[in-house]
Amino acid sequence: MKYLANVTSLKFFSDTCTGCGRCVEVCPHAVFIIVNGKKAAISDKDRCMECGACVRNCAFGAITVNAGVGCAAAIINGMITGGEPSCGCGDTQNACC
């Protein structure tokens, strides 16, 4: 199952990539692959759900994404309150992300 095409904010910079493979390990949608055992590469951008796991775990800053929840209720909530999209449950204070 894939969501809308060409919308993800995922960006990958191969110059800083060391090929450690953490992105492949954490991505729940197999967006990344390691090419020739050297460097990571994006295999299918449209599978990205912008969870941010790859960015958080890349020690070399080779990936950026505008991470957030893909949830209509949360985004509408954010539009109304003027803040960040939030599901309105749980404590978001002192959050690291």
Added chain:
Amino acid sequence: MKIISCCSPQHKEISDNLPCCPKQEMPERELVPSIVSKVSAEWTWRDYLGQIRCRISSFRNSYAVKPGFYAVGSPDRESDIFVSANYKLSFDILRRALKGLNAWLLVLDTKGINVWCAAGKGTFGTEELIKRIVESRLEKVVNHRRIIAPQLGAPCIAAYIVQQKTGFRISYGPVDAWDIRQYLEAGYKATEDMRRVKFTVWDRLVLTPMEMIPALKIYAIYAALMFFIMGLKPSGIIFKDGLADGLPFFILGFLAVLSGALITPLLLPFIPFRSFAIKGWLVGSMVILIAIKYISPAMPVAAFSLLFFPLASSYIALQFTGSTVFTSMSGVKKELRYAMPVYISVAFISIVLLVFFKLNQWGIL
């Protein structure tokens, strides 16, 4: 806060010469941190009941276990350490998957939220994990420096920072706790399949009650309102008319809820287009068209129904993005940019149509 243990493997060379790392073996009991709770891998009927209640009500918002350090089986200094959230269902699924194994469980305080959502919110995060590692004195409990964190916790856990600060190296376990045994047997390696989040028809089905129930609450208000509007006569509210004229609206409204909250989620991959708003609208249109054929309401009601109910279904289906495992924020924002103006205008037109319908009925127009 720099808490690299001098006993960590990376510092092995220097640690042998450091006074802080005596080559002692203290009695086992003293090495164990002060608070370890033993927990069974078996589920009781209470655990099963709790799981069901979580799937159908807001009970899940208060279903939590105490954060801290737990033992499953009889773990020792070589046993693996697993990390989990303090949402009881997450905790239960993990401990059940560890049946027959001896393992340590480090439960983070995620305010009773599951791993993936808590990682999105930041409570299942680097800081909290480091804090729990330090508080549980893990470096004194085990000889190794490995931690197995759930893969879905990765959005907020920076493994390299945890390693820098505590010396513990994080391996991300499989997405599904059921695969843990296979993951361990393969030498802490998950297959590509284990790394991917699945969204089977069963996964979608268990999520639908939490789509249906909130939608039905709004439906109840809607039905009461339609009863009132349809029964409203210049002479007062006529109960009989409220029921008779309201009936098509009650039925079609319920079908719209069913289309958006149950049929669309269940048939998700088979409905054309990737947009949830369009999927929901398509299903809603089909269902309402068929229903109108059977109910054959008056022309103005039919026109109103074809406009309003498919879009109600579309709106409800769009809410399902919050329960899926593959929708992105950028994507949902894009959908909303197009869909919201349509929803708002159609809601407005629907109200105007209803007013005309009533005025016409009263013979004012």
